[in-house]
Amino acid sequence: MDKPADDRRIVDPVILALTQNRLDHICRQMGWVMSQTALSPIFSQAHDFTCFITGRDGHIISQAEGLPAHAAGGGFAVRALIKAFGEDIAEGDVFLMNDPYVAGGNHLPDWVIATPVFVGGRLVAFACDRAHQSDIGGGAPGTYNGEATEIFHEGIRLPPVRIVEKGEIRRDVWQLLLLNSRTPELLDGDLQAMIGATRVGSDRIVTLGSELGITAIADIFDAVLDHADARFRQVVAALPDGVYEGDEHTDNDCFAPGRFNIHVKLTIAGDRLTIDYSGTDPQMRGFKNSPIANTYSLTYVGLASFLGGDIPINEGTFRSAELVLPPGTLVNPNPPAAQTMSTMYMGHEIVHAIWKALAQADPSRACAGWGKTVHGISTGHNAAGEPYVLYHWNALSGAGAVAERDGFHQIGLLGALGGLTVPNVEAYERLYPIRIHRHEIRCDSAGPGERRGGAGVEYEAEVHGDVVQSFRSEGLTYAAAFGVNGGGEGQGADMTIASDGQLVNDLPAYGKRSLKNPVFKVRSAGGGGWGDPRRRDPAAVARDVLDGVVSIAAARETYGVAVDGTTGAVDAVATARLRLAEAAD
Known part of the structure; x- marks a missing residue:
């Protein structure tokens, strides 16, 4: 667990900033390895993966490469690993997990590889990546089974498992994984790319730890989280205290039309936030239910994207945000609810609901x-x-x-x-x-x-x-x-x-x-x-017309801008008349 703030050593802010930037660069290096060595176009073309680093206790200290929805919940997976294996974690081990109910997963296709990092024989960090696999079995090729009504229809479920033991691949586990994929060649290559990326990250962290010292790196990691916490509290404290609510919905449960609603009640009190999802509808029959790690992750995406700016993004950032997630709802389903679509939907709805609530506190943003x-x-x-x-x-x-x-x-x-x-x-x-x-x-x-x-x-x-x-x-x-x-x-x-x-x-x-x-x-x-x-710069409207984004008719009727379709020039006189006529109406 994190040390109480009063028990921590003061870290030079210059060293803190340099270390944070270095950790972020290590995450980017892991991402480069992933995209250059993976077999699946999902990795090499679409970059549907995320690299992140946690401290020894499983809290994310850097997530500079990849998709925010992946990384923000990555700490749940690493903490599930620590809970499962305790002290039975050795140098050269690599762990794999995906299950949303027992392994901190966001949805089954996203597999987490976690490589423990040791400096001087002591565990100091985990180098991790989370990546979407081409196929992990289940009732539909590609794993998105729209007919799923329980998680057992969706693919292989993995608690935290040791896939490499003291440097040696566990061939029995490896074969089990390949046997449960319709695209075993892609899975084989992609897993090797994931492991290779975390080994690169591990080597870089070892170098960093050797330079700083074991005690110092632990203190700096704690300070990184404390700094993010303090900065986010400053941003929250600048917002007006109050209760703000937001709703968003999906119009189907994958089988029939209906209204399935996400409700957020966001309370700002000083430098603290409470995000209460009470009032959200019960979990649905289909595979869009959002498990806890995914709901936390997408909530953080909504907060960070709205309030962002120069706030460092790690797990310390959101210490001041308390989430209330009623069990048996769309944002905290009871097993064995299906959930593979959750990263997209309910993810989309969660972020929109957060944005709508925050917009009441600060409409300018x-x-x-x-x-x-x-x-x-x-x-x-x-x-x-x-x-x-x-x-x-x-x-x-x-x-x-x-x-x-x-x-x-x-x-x-x-x-x-x-x-x-x-x-x-x-x-x-x-x-x-x-x-x-x-x-x-x-x-x-x-x-x-x-x-x-x-x-x-x-x-x-x-x-x-x-x-x-x-x-x-x-x-x-x-x-x-x-x-x-x-x-x-x-x-x-x-x-x-x-x-x-x-x-x-x-x-x-x-x-x-x-x-x-x-x-x-x-x-x-x-x-x-x-x-x-009607307040849009006429030159920007003209550029949109030339780019094929806006038609000449829409430029005139919606934006009040008269654009010559041949030259792309704005007719300033006609535009002034259009906008004056609109203002008069």
Whole structure:
């Protein structure tokens, strides 16, 4: 456990800052190793992984590389490992875990590798990565089983297990893992990449510890957490005391329409926060329930992205935030509730609810909503008879705007905050039996505003052969891309699919369909806008018109800007008349 603050040594602030930067750089180095050595495009192309470092007690001290939704809950996994193995942790060991109920997991496909770091024979840290595996068994290829009603339908469950013992791979455990994957070659290579990345991180931490000394590094790690705690308390204390509430919902339980609500009551009292999820609906039948580690993680994403700035992000940051998570609800389900979709949804809803509550405390920092996604997973066998799992990342949605900037185009997953990378089209066509016919910005999909939302895309792709399609079409009926402070909503998504030339009717939000030579046509959702569109700089509107983000008609009708479609020049006189007429109305 952390030492009481009064018992800790004072650390030179310069040494503290340099050490924090060095730890962050070690996380980035681990990330570079992951992306360069992994076999799966989920790692090498989309970068669906996170590297982080914890102290000896399992509290995150650096998470500089990867997806925020992954790392923020990583400490739960390492603390589950420490609880399971106690003092039975040796140099050269490596541990693996994924289960959300006993191993601090956020959802089953994200596996955590944790390598203990020893300096002078003493445990000082854990070098870790959490990464989404291509396939871990379960009822659907690619693991997202929209028909799951309990966790046993979703893939192999792993408590903390020792996968490397004193430098030697445990071949029995390794074979067990490969046997439970439809893509064992990818899993084999990716696990080796994950272990290799944590070994690189471990070596760098050993060097750091040898330079600073065993006692000093422990004190500095504690000071890193204390500093983040103090900075976040300053930010919270600057907000007005009060009780602020926010709601967001999903409109289905993966099987039928309905309203399933996340409710947040956020209480600010001095430099402390209480985030109470009482009033959130009971856990659902489908696989969107959010286990504790995921709910903590996405709550932290919502707080940090709204209040961020120069606040260090580690587990000390959120000591002053108390979460109330009623058991048996969407944010703290009782086992064996299904939960694989939770990192996306309920993750999306949790962040939106936090943002809506915080916007009441500080409207100037309000964040517009991000569009929900419709991209699914195609699985099958290529011409060589090898299995593949293809994520249609190129059909992602747009992000919401904030006061300082427009929303990002085609960035999608809210919990990733842009950390996922849209794969290169040419690389995808080389790796998979796919031909992408169209991939471009969707005009007028972005929510209008003084700061414009991010645009969605128009995506058309053909997958060759027999395909099992796993649908994850959350955004088809409810985009959730709300505008703030006078900004407009982002446009919702739509999708058509043809199988062997015949249109597929009644596309499910979730579930599986067998298709032949399917052609996908997707118009993904845009993000919400921030502020009155009539206050947007006419030059920015003209640039959007030239970029195909905004049409000439929308520029005139929504933004009050007259743009020459040939030259892209703003007609200043006509624009002034349009805006004066609007003001008069």
